[in-house]
Amino acid sequence: MLIREKVEQAKKLLDKFDVDCWLTFTRETQINGDPALSFLVEADLTWHSSFVITKKEAHAVVGEYDRLTVEELGVYDSVTGFVKSFKEPLLNLMKKLNPKQIAVNYSEGSEICDGITYGMFLTLQRVFAEIGFENRLVSAERIVSALRERKSATEIDNIRQAIKHTEEIFDLVSKFILPGRTEKEISLFMKEEVVKRNLEFAWEPKVCPAVFTGPENAGAHYAPTERKVEGGHILNMDFGVKVNGYCSDMQRTFYIAKEGETEIPIVVQKGFDVIVEAIDKAKSGIKPGIQGVEIDKIARDIITQNGYAEYPFGLGHQVGIFSHDGTALLGPAWEKYGGKPFRPLEPGMIFTIEPRLTVEGHGVVSIEEMVLVTEEGCEWLSKPQKNLIHI
Amino acid sequence: MLIREKVEQAKKLLDKFDVDCWLTFTRETQINGDPALSFLVEADLTWHSSFVITKKEAHAVVGEYDRLTVEELGVYDSVTGFVKSFKEPLLNLMKKLNPKQIAVNYSEGSEICDGITYGMFLTLQRVFAEIGFENRLVSAERIVSALRERKSATEIDNIRQAIKHTEEIFDLVSKFILPGRTEKEISLFMKEEVVKRNLEFAWEPKVCPAVFTGPENAGAHYAPTERKVEGGHILNMDFGVKVNGYCSDMQRTFYIAKEGETEIPIVVQKGFDVIVEAIDKAKSGIKPGIQGVEIDKIARDIITQNGYAEYPFGLGHQVGIFSHDGTALLGPAWEKYGGKPFRPLEPGMIFTIEPRLTVEGHGVVSIEEMVLVTEEGCEWLSKPQKNLIHI
Numbered sequence: 041m042l043i044r045e046k047v048e049q050a051k052k053l054l055d056k057f058d059v060d061c062w063l064t065f066t067r068e069t070q071i072n073g074d075p076a077l078s079f080l081v082e083a084d085l086t087w088h089s090s091f092v093i094t095k096k097e098a099h100a101v102v103g104e105y106d107r108l109t110v111e112e113l114g115v116y117d118s119v120t121g122f123v124k125s126f127k128e129p130l131l132n133l134m135k136k137l138n139p140k141q142i143a144v145n146y147s148e149g150s151e152i153c154d155g156i157t158y159g160m161f162l163t164l165q166r167v168f169a170e171i172g173f174e175n176r177l178v179s180a181e182r183i184v185s186a187l188r189e190r191k192s193a194t195e196i197d198n199i200r201q202a203i204k205h206t207e208e209i210f211d212l213v214s215k216f217i218l219p220g221r222t223e224k225e226i227s228l229f230m231k232e233e234v235v236k237r238n239l240e241f242a243w244e245p246k247v248c249p250a251v252f253t254g255p256e257n258a259g260a261h262y263a264p265t266e267r268k269v270e271g272g273h274i275l276n277m278d279f280g281v282k283v284n285g286y287c288s289d290m291q292r293t294f295y296i297a298k299e300g301e302t303e304i305p306i307v308v309q310k311g312f313d314v315i316v317e318a319i320d321k322a323k324s325g326i327k328p329g330i331q332g333v334e335i336d337k338i339a340r341d342i343i344t345q346n347g348y349a350e351y352p353f354g355l356g357h358q359v360g361i362f363s364h365d366g367t368a369l370l371g372p373a374w375e376k377y378g379g380k381p382f383r384p385l386e387p388g389m390i391f392t393i394e395p396r397l398t399v400e401g402h403g404v405v406s407i408e409e410m411v412l413v414t415e416e417g418c419e420w421l422s423k424p425q426k427n428l429i430h431i
Numbered sequence: 432m433l434i435r436e437k438v439e440q441a442k443k444l445l446d447k448f449d450v451d452c453w454l455t456f457t458r459e460t461q462i463n464g465d466p467a468l469s470f471l472v473e474a475d476l477t478w479h480s481s482f483v484i485t486k487k488e489a490h491a492v493v494g495e496y497d498r499l500t501v502e503e504l505g506v507y508d509s510v511t512g513f514v515k516s517f518k519e520p521l522l523n524l525m526k527k528l529n530p531k532q533i534a535v536n537y538s539e540g541s542e543i544c545d546g547i548t549y550g551m552f553l554t555l556q557r558v559f560a561e562i563g564f565e566n567r568l569v570s571a572e573r574i575v576s577a578l579r580e581r582k583s584a585t586e587i588d589n590i591r592q593a594i595k596h597t598e599e600i601f602d603l604v605s606k607f608i609l610p611g612r613t614e615k616e617i618s619l620f621m622k623e624e625v626v627k628r629n630l631e632f633a634w635e636p637k638v639c640p641a642v643f644t645g646p647e648n649a650g651a652h653y654a655p656t657e658r659k660v661e662g663g664h665i666l667n668m669d670f671g672v673k674v675n676g677y678c679s680d681m682q683r684t685f686y687i688a689k690e691g692e693t694e695i696p697i698v699v700q701k702g703f704d705v706i707v708e709a710i711d712k713a714k715s716g717i718k719p720g721i722q723g724v725e726i727d728k729i730a731r732d733i734i735t736q737n738g739y740a741e742y743p744f745g746l747g748h749q750v751g752i753f754s755h756d757g758t759a760l761l762g763p764a765w766e767k768y769g770g771k772p773f774r775p776l777e778p779g780m781i782f783t784i785e786p787r788l789t790v791e792g793h794g795v796v797s798i799e800e801m802v803l804v805t806e807e808g809c810e811w812l813s814k815p816q817k818n819l820i821h822i
Contacts, residue, residue, distance in 0.1 A: 068542040070634055071466050071753050083654075084635045086755070087767055104743060108653050123743045125766035146549035148557075151459040154550035158537035161549040166539075243461055244475045262499050263474075352495060352514045362462050364477070375516035376478055 060139030074155025242280030271298030274403030291408035452530030465546025534571035633671030662689030665794030682799035
């Protein structure tokens, strides 16, 4: 079971990083859940809930009405339910454990490790002051990052399955795309396939898939429109599904021939070839220990050296429970990315590689592949697109 | 449109509370969105995104790829897109507005107003220090509470529709409940009805509905089991759906006759009558200005004066975009509820009333009605259960 795997992994990470205690502290998780919760429990929780992991033990303090749900996971050494206040059971537990540091889920640089709200942090400080522990709070960023990023065999398998469905749906839609069909119609065809297969969407359904056809389309995160596919258009789409809670995130590019056109225009083919080369070279550079900023530069340079404008985002992000997951990023040294592009890559990380360029008068070439960092280097998880899909 | 209604309401609230500026600051909203976002934008956002409302104006600073989506709402006076950093456009905007206070979404006492993560709060402090604004940050709890709690006509209508569907599904399932059927089967019957009607579940589907039959059942937030309905059981269920993003949250109680039994046992009928009386008396006490703790006491006293154990939770919560919404609560003065039971009630608030008691040897009687606070008092939104549903 995933939760057992991840809680055991968390204990080992605490041991490795020599941190005494990791505390996830949250409430009303349907409103404002901590993203780390997916590894700790399988249900929404109502009242102030504490999950306390040490190098050897795992404990939970939750509202009495959530106690059974947590107990039945069978991974916690103790599960305490409370009715009127979480304070006494939590402080009793912490006094008994007496950790030197208490790592909690906050981070300026990594949203995925930034689960505790400011109000809840204030509550912890106030309550821990009663036992003199308020200055023991430190950031759990390292622990939460490693826990998310170093994927277990189960996690990798889930993502492989999600990719397989995604590729099958790309194959199906390639026969549906025709001149006269709108972005919305193409999107709906794919959505119906997701529902038929009883899958979840990898991100909000309004823009999953995102479909863009032709020059001056709406771009990236924008929902499919009534714009019609025409001969001469480049069409690209961004799409992913979830299997057992784990995502795929992929893009494919199509060329729609004009009436009577028998060859792909040179400018279109060149744009496509440059993207494929950028992906291949970037993929070849990926190995444990290298920084994402170096990988981003490989692809970015190929794009600009070929005379195209650089893509206005990072080359690739990690994928997991969320389509954007993990901390380490294949990205440039831009302020908004903070320290993410400088994190050394590690085995078990799963990244997208997704450069993009515009072919004037035709549209946007954008391919997004998925790769797994291995001990030796990196392997494809997706079957990479090597030929422009010609319609 | 809802967002227009709520942004205009927010401006009026800032004016009323004499606060210069309300800032919602968030990133990667599919991972860790701020619950206030539902009133500000209709899509997930990727990069550090700022929504700045003043007494007269509304502005947004978002990643370039989200700019069009926000612009098309037509409610923001300016929408600035950025590529490398949010800092310059946000600081330029704040310098121009030069607000005395900047209210941000944090609160110890109200989870629904506690949207900003600790990492994002640290970022704001650090960035605002560059222009000397770091000490202008205050809690937006009052504004966010009022915005959520004072429901517009559109919001109330959405909730009425959700209640109507819920009541219809209770009617349908009352014919499906029979001795020998399991909690899981009953739950599945209701879930299929939700899907048929193209509705969303009001909370996580695993426990929506929650179904409990007979004595010593699993209790409250626990998922339906293989336990079978038997003659002599009291069965209760907790269920809600969403219409246009707004929830219902209701409970109904059923009595399953034993073979040959022609009357409801006196102990069961008495338990039911006490719950109905507690709900009616509590409802009669609700009016603007009164504190929730007083309403909780009315119902709690009726339960205990009749010799039953008091319910181990608050009498009622607000309902809105979440099944648990708003700050003011009909609850006892327990530590975990903080100041919520002491907030004066206001017109436009929508509450549940949901006392509970156990009838030894039979099961749990639990009814949850929904009411709207009006200028004069309070009106039913649900059609209150007045008779035990006898099967």
